[in-house]
Amino acid sequence: GAVVSQHPSWVICKSGTSVKIECRSLDFQATTMFWYRQFPKQSLMLMATSNEGSKATYEQGVEKDKFLINHASLTLSTLTVTSAHPEDSSFYICSARLAGYTGELFFGEGSRLTVL
Amino acid sequence: AQSVTQPDIHITVSEGASLELRCNYSYGATPYLFWYVQSPGQGLQLLLKYFSGDTLVQGIKGFEAEFKRSQSSFNLRKPSVHWSDAAEYFCAVGAFSGGYQKVTFGTGTKLQVIP
DSSP: OOOEEEEOSEEEEOTTOOEEEEEEESSSOOSEEEEEEEOTTSOEEEEEEEETTSOOEEOTTOOTTTEEEEEEETTEEEEEEOSOOGGGOEEEEEEEEOTTOOSOEEEOOOEEEEEO | OOEEEOOOSEEEEETTSOEEEOOEEEOSSOOEEEEEEEOTTSOEEEEEEEOSSOSEEEOGGGOEEEEEGGGTEEEEEESSOOGGGOEEEEEEEEEEETTEEEEEEOOOEEEEEEO
16 A cells, blocks of 8 residues: 655754654655644544645634644655754654555654653 | 444453444534544554445454444444553544534543453
């Protein structure tokens, strides 16, 4: 099946710094990518939908200036957590949908962010 | 807006026993339905999906699910559970909202397998 790769898998940063997480579709083009946040022992919460070449669509309650999403190409979307604080510590997962294919999402391995 | 309910937070079964994980959805039209599995600290892997057609769907690792429109359910089943099936299972519904498709996940069911 299609492969989605996230980098880094683990990141620890100091409070106030910014962190960038990359999501790449390795063997297919993804016009749409999704960013999820997963709190411990909870489900995935959709943060935003990233469309190649246009602005991301954020879910209600997600701070656009806090979580910057860029989808510069058909194979790469990035999530930047700006001025990170301990409450931003979480597991962030991206997913990508095949261009022209309805429904199925392919997930990255996830990125564990710890803000000290 | 669509929603998904997984009523069982935690299920324990014996290895070799059968398994059924429940999933109910809410959506005004025919949804796209998925089951994903997540191992600790990892991303999600698709087990199976339903878009249309045969309501009994076969997936990987011996899993199957049945779409029942009258009950708004999409329960996941496996006839004989293996220890390696211990993981968290998420049911999800995909629906078009605001011009694009959005996938909403249930809260997950954690499966424990005992010898």
